[in-house]
Amino acid sequence: MSETGKDEKKTKKKGKGLLVKAIVGLGLVGSGGGAAFGMMQAGIIGGEHEKEDNEPKLVRKGEEDPYAPASKDKETEGLGEVHGEGGSEYRTSYYSFTEDFTSNLAHSDALIQVSLAASTRRDGRVLLWTKKHELAIRSAILGVLADTPEEDVYALAGKERLQKRLTVAINKVLTEREGFGGIDNVYFKSFIIQ
Structure with a gap:
């Protein structure tokens, strides 16, 4: 070959x-x-x-909240917690806004002044975020109050609608800034119309 x-x-x-x-x-x-x-x-x-699941979790009564504020100081002012018996199986925590809200009502010369608290059944992150973004939340709340018709603030049904609108406004701010809302309800601590 x-x-x-x-x-x-x-x-x-x-x-x-x-x-x-x-x-x-x-x-x-x-x-x-x-x-x-x-x-x-x-x-x-x-x-x-x-991606880590960063969504605040519901906290059952008696369970420890890893995000609960450790002490009561200027940093945690307004953050409070209530452990009641009965009702929901979840613990409810409250955030009290430190200052009142005053605004004109829509298409009216009347003024509204309210003192508010918000509640959550989720872990302490929701309250910490509420404190952290209180300025933006205050602005959103004042916008909702200014958009409220005077006739709504005299009737119970109107006040309930206002509570729902305030809850939505707070959750919108928290969702935009932290990715999750978590506020279940808003409560009137005082309610004055002038």
């Missing part, structure tokens, strides 16, 4: 060997790649870890 024939056989043999090695290699990489992909999905290796 000539030198060229030997070279052709070697090249064909070498080509088949490389092809087999490539297929086997791809098979290993493929199965390893599948395993690696699965591990990446599970957050074990590489890539971005699964």
Whole structure:
């Protein structure tokens, strides 16, 4: 056989060997790649870890709240907690706004002045966020009060609608800034119309 024939056989043999090695290699990489992909999905290796669930949780009565304020000082002013018997299985915590709210009523010369508290059954993060964003929340509350018709503040049904609108306004601010609302209700501590 000539030198060229030997070279052709070697090249064909070498080509088949490389092809087999490539297929086997791809098979290993493929199965390893599948395993690696699965591990990446599970957050074990590489890539971005699964997003942490940062949503405040409901706190049952008697359970410890890991986010509850540790002490009563200027930093936690307004944050309060009530553990009552009966009712809901979840604990209710309250946030008292430190200052009253005063606003004109819609299309009226009348003024409204209210003192407010908000409640949540979720962990202490909601109260801490409420304290942290109180300025933005105050602005939203004043907007709701200014948009309230005078006839609404004299009837019980109107006051209940106002409570719901205030709750929505607070949750909107918290959702925009923290990604979650969590306020269940707003309560009037005082309610004066002039």
